[in-house]
Amino acid sequence: MNKQYALALMLVSAVSAAGALALNYWGILPFWAYAAVLIAGFPLFLLGLGLYWMAREGEADMPFLGY
C-alpha cells in the first residue's frame, strides 16, 4: 500500500473518532453511533499507522516452509 494512502487512512479514522468523541460529549451524537465509529475506526487507524510507519514494502514471497 502506498504510504500516502496509509497516512490518509490513519488521519481520516483518527479525525472521525475524535469528531465522534466531541459530538458525543456535546450530546449531538448518540452513544451507539459513537461506539460504531470507534469500532470501525480503531482497526483502520492502527493498520494505517503501521503501514505508514513500516520500513518499506517488501516483494511478495512464498510462505515459510521449513527451517
Place this chain on the structure above:
Amino acid sequence: MNEIGGAPLFFLEFGDIVIYFTPFTLTLFILALVFTVFVLVSRPERQIDIAFGGDAYYAKEISLSELRFRRFMSIACGLACMGAMVTGDVFDFTLFVSLVGICNVGIVAAVKSRHVQNAAYQYGLVALAGTVPMFSAAAMIAATTGTLSMLELAKGMILIPVAAKALLVLGVMGEGMAPFYAAKAEMFRAPGAPYVIMCSLSSLLIFLRVAEVILLL
C-alpha cells in the same frame, strides 16, 4: 428475560413475521455481512504443499468453474446466516438453518479431493438427519402455543414443552455445531479460505443464535 441480547433497537415487520435487531443479533448480522463481503471481493488463496522426498513444493490452484460455484454457495450461505440471525420467527429460523446446512455441503462438495468429499458426504447425512428434529420442534411449538413468533413466545404466557426446545437444539447441532463439528474439521482441508470460513462462521453463528432463542423461549 426479554432483553437477554440487549434492548431491541429496531423492528421490521412483514405482516406477522417480525425481524428485530438487538445489540446481540446486530453484532452477529454485521459479522455475517462482513465475511460475505470478504467472499465477494477476495480471490481464494493457493495452498502450499510440500512434495515428499525433496525440497520441492507446489501450490494448489482452484479452477474458475469451481471458484464460481463455491463463491455462489458461500454467498448463499452468508445470506442464509444473516436471515437466521435476525429473524423473529421460529419456523423461519429453522428454514434458514437448514439452508445453511445445504450451502455448507455445497461449498465443499465441489472440491475434487477424496477426503474432503467423504467428509462432505458424512456431514450431509448428519445435516439431513438434523432437519427432522428441528422442524418437528417448530411444529411442536406451533401446536402447543399457536404461534411461532419469538416476541410472543418470549412473553412467557404459555409454557413451551422442554422436548421442543431440546429437539430444536438437537436439530441445530446436526446442522453443524459441536460435537458433530469435529467431523467438519476434515472439510477444512479444502483450499479456498474465504469459502471454507463460511462453513465455520455459519456454524458458530447459528449456535450463538440458537443459544439466544432457547434462553428467550
Place this chain on the structure above:
Amino acid sequence: MIAELLFAVFFGLLLLGIHRKVIARIQRRPGPPVWQEILHMLKFSFKTTWVPATASTALFCGVVLVAIGIWTAALVVVLSGGSLLVIFAIYMLHKIVEHGFGLSSGSPYGKFGGVRSVISAASEIPLFVSVAAIAIFTQSLMITDIIAYQEINGPLLITVPLAALAMYVVLLSKMPFGPFSIVESKELVSGYKTEHFGVWRAGLEVCNGLKTYVLLLTFILVFIGNLPFWLVILAMVIILITLSFVCALSPMLSPYDSVTVQTLIAGLMVAYVALLGVMS
C-alpha cells in the same frame, strides 16, 4: 472511551508480559522484561511488510481489522454494561479470526493452526454454561443488572463457584503457553499467526492485549462485582498470576488430548447447569 481503549491495549499487553515473566520465574529462567509484549507490538509495526504471494489478499488483511474490531466492540459492551451474551458471541467469533488468520495465507503451518482452532470448538461450551448459570440466578444477562444483583446478594463467585470455574477454564484456554494453546504450538512454528508478520502481527498483538484485558475485566465484573479501579487492576494481576501458575506447571496437551479434556470439562459443566436449572 478512546482513553480506556488505549489503556486496555497497553495494559493488556503488559499483563501478557507479566504472564511470560511469571512463567519464566516459576521455571527458574530470568525471562523477558514485563514490557516485552508492548515492545513486540511497537517493533512489529515498523518492520517491512507484505502480503505472501499465495495469500487471499482481502481476507489476509481484512481478518486483522476484524480481529481488532470485535475486541474493541467487546470492550465497549463491557464498559457500557451491555449484554453478557454479546461478549460470549465475540469470544466464539474469535475462533473465526484464528481460522481466518491460519487459512488465508496458504501456508501449511497456518492451515494446521486454523484446523486445530476449529477442532477445539468444545472450549467455548464452558462459557455458555457460566452464562446460563448466571441467567438462572440474576434473571438478566445485562452486565449492569449482574453487578446490581451482586451488590444486594454478594459476589456470584460464592453463589455459583462452578460457573466461575467454567469461566476460568475459558480464560485458561485462551492464554498463551497454556495446556490448551495447541493453535500456536511450536511444532507449527507459530500456528495460525505464522504468516502474519510486520504490521499484520502488530495488529494481532493489539488484539491479544485487548482480548486479555476484556476477558479478565469481564470475569471480575461478572463474578466479583464493581470494584474501585485500583482493586480491579490488582484483581486482574492476581487472576493472571494464578493462570500463569497453571500454564507454567502443566505441559501443552497433544491436540486430541486437548480436545478430549475440553469436551469432558464441557460435558461436566453442561450437566452442572442442567442440575442448577432443575433445582431452581
